[in-house]
Amino acid sequence: MTQANNPLHGIKLETIVTSLVEKYGWEELASRINIQCFKDNPSVKSTLKFLRKTPWARDKVEYLYRKANKLPLPPPKEDNRGSFSAKSRPAKAKVNAAKPAANKVVSAKASSETASTEPVNANIWGTSSN
Numbered sequence: 001m002t003q004a005n006n007p008l009h010g011i012k013l014e015t016i017v018t019s020l021v022e023k024y025g026w027e028e029l030a031s032r033i034n035i036q037c038f039k040d041n042p043s044v045k046s047t048l049k050f051l052r053k054t055p056w057a058r059d060k061v062e063y064l065y066r067k068a069n070k071l072p073l074p075p076p077k078e079d080n081r082g083s084f085s086a087k088s089r090p091a092k093a094k095v096n097a098a099k100p101a102a103n104k105v106v107s108a109k110a111s112s113e114t115a116s117t118e119p120v121n122a123n124i125w126g127t128s129s130n
Helices: 013-024 026-032 044-053 055-068 108-117
Strands: none
Touching: 013 026, 013 044, 013 055, 044 055
């Protein structure tokens, strides 16, 4: 049996949604799970339509149902919309791209100084070793 360890086996999505609405109400559901179908003109029909098309939202609703009914919780998942686990995301590395010298506004005095001391493309190719 493939569903032997699934505590939600045999429970319809409609039953899950109506149970959560009875327990928490639409406003509390919207505050617990940030989904637009709970906030703007909520109904069971529109919520079911959205949850059937959106796996990440369905996972969150099923997780709340399991938690509310003290059913065994699934192992934490990683997803790109925010995970159930409390893992921190790695910081994005800042990339400082070197701007070409042509994009810089340089005074005539400064440009004449660099021209006499550095080769033309020294910042790109390094110093010349002629």
